[in-house]
Amino acid sequence: MDLGLQGRRAIVTGGSKGIGKAIAHELALEGADIAICARGDTELQVAASMLREKTQRNIFAMSLDVTNRSSVNDFIEKAAEELGGLDILINNAGSPVTGTFEEVDIERWRQDLEVKLFAPIYCIHAVLPYLKESDQPRIININSIVGRQSTPEYIANSTDRAACLGFNKVLSDNLAKYGILVNSINPGNVKSEAWDSTIEYFSPDQELEDWYQTVSQDTPLGRVAEAEEIAALTAFLASKRAGYITGASIDIDGGLTRYI
Ligand SMILES: NC(=O)c1ccc[n+]([C@@H]2O[C@H](COP(=O)([O-])OP(=O)(O)OC[C@H]3O[C@@H](n4cnc5c(N)ncnc54)[C@H](OP(=O)(O)O)[C@@H]3O)[C@@H](O)[C@H]2O)c1
Numbered sequence: 001m002d003l004g005l006q007g008r009r010a011i012v013t014g015g016s017k018g019i020g021k022a023i024a025h026e027l028a029l030e031g032a033d034i035a036i037c038a039r040g041d042t043e044l045q046v047a048a049s050m051l052r053e054k055t056q057r058n059i060f061a062m063s064l065d066v067t068n069r070s071s072v073n074d075f076i077e078k079a080a081e082e083l084g085g086l087d088i089l090i091n092n093a094g095s096p097v098t099g100t101f102e103e104v105d106i107e108r109w110r111q112d113l114e115v116k117l118f119a120p121i122y123c124i125h126a127v128l129p130y131l132k133e134s135d136q137p138r139i140i141n142i143n144s145i146v147g148r149q150s151t152p153e154y155i156a157n158s159t160d161r162a163a164c165l166g167f168n169k170v171l172s173d174n175l176a177k178y179g180i181l182v183n184s185i186n187p188g189n190v191k192s193e194a195w196d197s198t199i200e201y202f203s204p205d206q207e208l209e210d211w212y213q214t215v216s217q218d219t220p221l222g223r224v225a226e227a228e229e230i231a232a233l234t235a236f237l238a239s240k241r242a243g244y245i246t247g248a249s250i251d252i253d254g255g256l257t258r259y260i
Helices: 018-029 041-055 069-083 106-133 155-178 195-202 208-216 227-238
Strands: 009-013 033-038 059-063 088-091 138-142 181-187 249-252
Touching (some): 009 018, 009 069, 009 106, 018 033, 018 138, 018 227, 041 059, 069 106, 088 106, 106 138, 138 155, 155 181, 181 227, 227 249
Parallel strands (some): 009 033, 009 088, 033 059, 138 181, 181 249
């Protein structure tokens, strides 16, 4: 299937690790040029070098915190200059905030909302003039099934992701007049560096591979996802083949959620 991604220009926030790195890799393998960002510069530059080496595409990398609006504006402007325009924005940066209502720190919760809801808003504001110029413009928000399925140990995450899903839907309506497609991907459990810290909350004495087995027990497919599986769906939604999909919220969870 020709995805029509050759020569497209994509931003992937949180592209230094896990799902974001896999998405950047997949899009670059399909022929897109990529701009990635993350806070930690060392891992970001390592990821950028890997992407250049494996895909021979133009890879721009800049370290920043996506909750800082002026840094986001600077990043998008430089990325557009470096890549010669922008067609695709993947809002992916984020880390899990664990805890029940009585456990979660309120400032940590506020920060989570900044990263998961306001940072995508900053990115979309900055990228909009470029997407309006594109003939295949796409915004893909990496959310989570916890925004649709109440998850008591993730009250901040669940609440903030529900807001993100509302935003995704309304935004798709607002931007349809420009032909900009806006969709949400909601992963279940995916192997990534994020679990290194999350396991401390859920099961500090368990090895990560054992923990993956434990969380797989409730999943009909009997395993957690690979980041590359989220990347494959992302590439499809970014492609010309997904031209009639907007406002969608797509779970990719091995059957974990049971709602209809
Ligand atoms: N893994 C899962 O099971 C799972 C399930 C559902 C949803 N998700 C969602 O998928 C997305 C990616 O998760 P992941 O598992 O791949 O996590 P990860 O391995 O921890 O990677 C997160 C990425 O985001 C960057 N990042 C985090 N906060 C940032 C900030 N304030 N500014 C800029 N960059 C930031 C990180 O780099 P720095 O730390 O260096 O900034 C890193 O590149 C997240 O939004 C997460 O909520 C993951």
